[in-house]
Amino acid sequence: MKVNIKTVNSQVLEYKTKGAVGFDFYSSEDISFEAKEFKLIETGTVIQTPKGYMLQLQPRSSTFKKFGLMQVNSVGIIDQDYCGDEDTIKFPYINITEKKQFVPKGTRIGQGVFVKIEKAEFVIVDKMNGENRGGFGSTG
Numbered sequence: 490m491k492v493n494i495k496t497v498n499s500q501v502l503e504y505k506t507k508g509a510v511g512f513d514f515y516s517s518e519d520i521s522f523e524a525k526e527f528k529l530i531e532t533g534t535v536i537q538t539p540k541g542y543m544l545q546l547q548p549r550s551s552t553f554k555k556f557g558l559m560q561v562n563s564v565g566i567i568d569q570d571y572c573g574d575e576d577t578i579k580f581p582y583i584n585i586t587e588k589k590q591f592v593p594k595g596t597r598i599g600q601g602v603f604v605k606i607e608k609a610e611f612v613i614v615d616k617m618n619g620e621n622r623g624g625f626g627s628t629g
């Protein structure tokens with residue numbers, strides 16, 4: 490499918506292998522994290538997510554190994570209407586190490602995955618069908 494994007498530094502977004510389902514985002518500026526510091530890493534990229542899809546942001550497996558950074562929202566959700574000129578995608582990361590970390594501009598700092606979605610029409614009811622299942626370890 491065709492997807493409109495706007496990037497700084499004319500950065501090309503691409504799937505790195507034939508089988509890759511995630512494409513990498515690049516940091517658009519040098520950024521440092523003090524120990525335990527939280528910051529947004531700017532990608533400088535705007536993406537117009539097509540109708541019927543959501544764009545998920547997830548860390549690369551190597552991000553923690555290389556930089557000691559963890560994505561604080563686990564999975565970022567990019568809405569279909571987050572696509573104005575200033576709506577650049579950012580990765581929220583925390584340095585969970587005790588030392589300063591430096592991420593140079595142009596680093597592949599995370600990945601994006603387009604996922605098909607349905608939107609719900611919510612219906613309020615008095616009683617749900619079905620038995621209580623239990624959760625949070627109820628099966629042992």
Ligand SMILES: O=c1ccn([C@H]2C[C@H](O)[C@@H](COP(=O)(O)OP(=O)(O)OP(=O)(O)O)O2)c(=O)[nH]1
Pocket residue numbers: 546562564565566567568569571577578579580581
């Ligand atoms: O990791 C992320 C998560 C979100 N966003 C952008 C795209 C998304 O469409 C928008 C809003 O995200 P979300 O709804 O998760 O944040 P919120 O805290 O509920 O803020 P808002 O009140 O703006 O919806 O922020 C990012 O750039 N990176």
